Amino acid sequence: MSSPASDADALARFFAAGAREDDADHARLWAALQDASEGGKRVRPLLFTSAHTAMGGVHMQAAAEVAGALELLHTALVVHDDIIDGDDLRRGRPNVAGTFMAMAVREGAGLDRARRYGTAAGILAGDLALVGAVRMVAMCGAPPLLVRRLLDLLDDALHVTAAAELADVRLSLIGGALDGEAVRVSAGKTAAYSFRLPLQMAAVLAGADDHDTERLGRFGWLLGTAFQLRDDIQGVFGRSERTGKSSLSDLREGKETALIAHARTTDRWDRIAPYVGRPDVDETDLDAVRELLHESGTREFVETMAIGMAQRAADEIVGMPVESTLRVWLAAVTRDLRSAA
């Protein structure tokens, strides 16, 4: 699973080709977008590339383009997600919206106007990234029939992601989750485009048949769901310096994670509920919530669910040439779970 330079090359070419130095507004927007596309762990290109290689894929140039497109798609969704969530920071630094907000403030705009400027920049930058991602796949150079299937997969993943994001906002703002819905929604937000899509695209580009492509799709969904459950757990129990985000933010936002959804069904909920969605929750409160999530069996329940997903995922790929490669990904998810337990 060494990191190939090629998806980074494809992205570098994309940003070089799209630059328009003669337009100051475009130059600022483009620079902020390129900045947003960098510094991540490149999980999606890595997953795609490792699977494509393990399956004996030969369209190497097209693979680099698709890998770059996956990272760009992720950038687009993150930039728009931050607008939806009202976040100005990402990994502790101003995101696209935050960068433009700060620019407006420096030029003397009030906070409300600055925020509107930031929102505009975030929406527009995400739009350019989204269109860029689809175009990179459309022009990746693979045989036309494969390109068509890749575009279908990309489109499908986007539909699932958009619906899950909307459901996520609905649940956190309006409430009323049905049993199991929070887990499905939370997984749908990332499993579809971050795990299932890279694996299905790798299968298609490597010439796998429909049966194997579907198996990898199911594997990706299960892996992605396990990953999301682990993320939910670490969002409360992880240490900030390790996860890179505050362990308080999920609680403060009142995020309808798998933990919260399960906790609702336990007899500790009356004591947990007052902390959820309160913007002034502090470290002492967090410790109390952690203890309650232990007592109620919620933490164990969600961890067991994640490990179960990972086991079902492992069953999907038995005997496939890609099995050993993907087992490394599974191990990365479950190892973290057990160390947290």
Place this chain on the structure above:
Amino acid sequence: MSSPASDADALARFFAAGAREDDADHARLWAALQDASEGGKRVRPLLFTSAHTAMGGVHMQAAAEVAGALELLHTALVVHDDIIDGDDLRRGRPNVAGTFMAMAVREGAGLDRARRYGTAAGILAGDLALVGAVRMVAMCGAPPLLVRRLLDLLDDALHVTAAAELADVRLSLIGGALDGEAVRVSAGKTAAYSFRLPLQMAAVLAGADDHDTERLGRFGWLLGTAFQLRDDIQGVFGRSERTGKSSLSDLREGKETALIAHARTTDRWDRIAPYVGRPDVDETDLDAVRELLHESGTREFVETMAIGMAQRAADEIVGMPVESTLRVWLAAVTRDLRSAA
């Protein structure tokens, strides 16, 4: 210039193929997006189709797909533009964001939460439309070399549009327009994707050479700029029942139109400025502003500029097979101008 059924058919197929009845969130989002795509004047598909036909284009099925994609692109940009502008209405009815806001309010959410839900829906619906538009072009069935050029044109138009939108927001929120900038920005927001893009796509799909494609591109830019200037004039001088939007809204928003940009340079500006960007401007104020824009020579200046653009546009297409078709479009813009004068 009769309306062909085919772009509507292409869009109907697009929405039918994208429907997912088993996901209530997706179904609501998709229905709102389809609703947003209907009821417009289909200016872009009509312009594209009339030019494609006049140039003897033969890829009729691909043309229908491209025409549909142009309308879908317009829908995407309008839906996102409404979020950027904070508008909940479009043509007097709730837009995507407004529809979801109303839904949240009915379910008991407060106004702030309802607005965040509406914003999320608008961003996500626009994303699906944007990706759908690129995909429709990528899969339109024209020869691969043409598809590549169509995608390049689409991408270019989006970059120009995004930069112009960002500049527009910057000017209206932060101010500081340079001479001529307001006209360029205002034109760039619509001329690139609504006029230049349909004409260049028509030229490429009809097999025109680079020279003619460039001529049509310049024609489209000039026509689009004239159209936008006329729109700015009608935004203040038009009757609401005819333009479909209130003649007060440009003033109330403090929109940096060509009229305002010119008025700034005249000796009436001190008397006009107090009305600009004031949310409580009424019909009496509007009459006063109209009178001042007359006295200052602003109205005549902008009308003359628009007519000059239309004349330069006419010069671009002399002797082309498409000339008579496009003269009809030019006449529609200038006739309105003169009747308003």
